[in-house]
Amino acid sequence: ETGVTQTPRHLVMGMTNKKSLKCEQHLGHNAMYWYKQSAKKPLELMFVYNFKEQTENNSVPSRFSPECPNSSHLFLHLHTLQPEDSALYLCASSQETGGFQETQYFGPGTRLLVL
Amino acid sequence: AQSVAQPEDQVNVAEGNPLTVKCTYSVSGNPYLFWYVQYPNRGLQFLLKYITGDNLVKGSYGFEAEFNKSQTSFHLKKPSALVSDSALYFCAVSPNTGFQKLVFGTGTRLLVSP
Numbered sequence: 001e002t003g004v005t006q007t008p009r010h011l012v013m014g015m016t017n018k019k020s021l022k023c024e025q026h027l028g029h030n031a032m033y034w035y036k037q038s039a040k041k042p043l044e045l046m047f048v049y050n051f052k053e054q055t056e057n058n059s060v061p062s063r064f065s066p067e068c069p070n071s072s073h074l075f076l077h078l079h080t081l082q083p084e085d086s087a088l089y090l091c092a093s094s095q096e097t098g099g100f101q102e103t104q105y106f107g108p109g110t111r112l113l114v115l
Numbered sequence: 116a117q118s119v120a121q122p123e124d125q126v127n128v129a130e131g132n133p134l135t136v137k138c139t140y141s142v143s144g145n146p147y148l149f150w151y152v153q154y155p156n157r158g159l160q161f162l163l164k165y166i167t168g169d170n171l172v173k174g175s176y177g178f179e180a181e182f183n184k185s186q187t188s189f190h191l192k193k194p195s196a197l198v199s200d201s202a203l204y205f206c207a208v209s210p211n212t213g214f215q216k217l218v219f220g221t222g223t224r225l226l227v228s229p
Contacts, residue, residue, distance in 0.1 A: 002160065042119075043159075043205070043219040056216070090158055101147050101166040101209075104217060106158035 003027040004107035006091050012113045013081065021076040021110045023091030030096045032074040033104065034066060037088040049074060050096055081114045088112070117142035119208050121220035128196045129228050136191040136223045138206030148189040149207040149217065150180055159205060165189060176200070196227045 003026045013019050025032065034046040048056035049068040063085075065077040074091055088111050092104040118141045128134045140146055147166055151159040163174025170182045180191045191204060206220045 002158065004158070006158075040221065042221050043217075045216065048216075092159075101164065103149070103161050103164060105161065106151075108156070108158045111156075 002105045002107070004091060004093055004105050006089075006107035006110050008110060009108065010111045010113075012115065013078070014115055015081060015083070017081075018077070018079040020078065021089055021091075021112075023074040023076075023107055025072055025074075025091075025093040025105070025107075027093055027105060029093040029105075030071050031094045032068060032071070033092040033094075034074065034076055035090040035092065035106075037090055037109070043090070047076075078112075081112075083114050086112055086114045117146070117208050117210055117216075117218045119206050119218055119220035121204075121206055121223045123223050124221075125224045125226060127226050127228065130198050131195050134193050134196045134200070134225065134227070136204050136206075136225060138189045138191065138220060139187050140189060140206070140208045141187065142208050142210050144210055147209040148180075148182060149209070150174065150178070150189075150191050151205045151207065151219075153203040153205065153222070155202075162191070162204075196225075198227045198229055201225055201227045 005024050007022045031050045036044045045058050046060045047066040052068050063080050067075040088109045090109045091107040094102045094104045120139045149164045150162040153159050163172050165172045165182045173179045178193050203222045205222045207217045209217050
């Protein structure tokens with residue numbers, strides 16, 4: 001266990017559904033990240049939050065909407081997704097984003113299938 | 116912009132033999148380099164990182180990596196492979212300017228046969 005939990009672990013949704021992914025970290029970190037992992041592709045950074053403020057939006061479509069109510073929780077709200085959005089969504093945390101040498105700790109991921 | 120290359124999609128090695136998983140990088144300035152491992156249905160687990168100092172970095176589970184600035188490489192090594200080492204390995208680089216933005220390679224699948 002890395003101290004980062006994600007729920008649900010698996011999610012199947014239709015293109016018209018609205019769902020949310022949840023991430024919680026128990027490490028006392030101040031930075032949280034969403035990544036998308038697709039087969040045969042590098043991990044894609046989606047969003048970064050540092051001290052609850054969004055510091056990076058890596059050109060992610062608006063059908064993905066992040067929310068960070070506090071430094072321990074991060075959500076990814078999903079609506080009107082496309083089949084190509086099917087992937088493993090990983091959450092990570094680190095002490096803060098300003099420390100270049102800091103290690104990011106990852107959750108187990110949510111396997112998303114969009115039908 | 117920084118980038119990472121993992122030239123091998125898969126590495127096969129027999130248990131007990133040494134293993135090497137290759138990684139080369141491109142970044143402006145001095146890099147911070149990381150190795151992560153991913154087991155099936157799990158997230159990424161941190162193995163080791165190079166920040167500065169000794170070019171040989173030791174990490175978890177008996178893994179080590181050698182930073183070579185002239186060859187811009189950071190290969191992952193282990194003297195004696197275990198079947199349980201079979202997993203997907205990711206190399207990542209972060210520049211030492213701006214804010215930390217890890218860039219990952221595409222991953223190398225390591226298969227250790229009994």
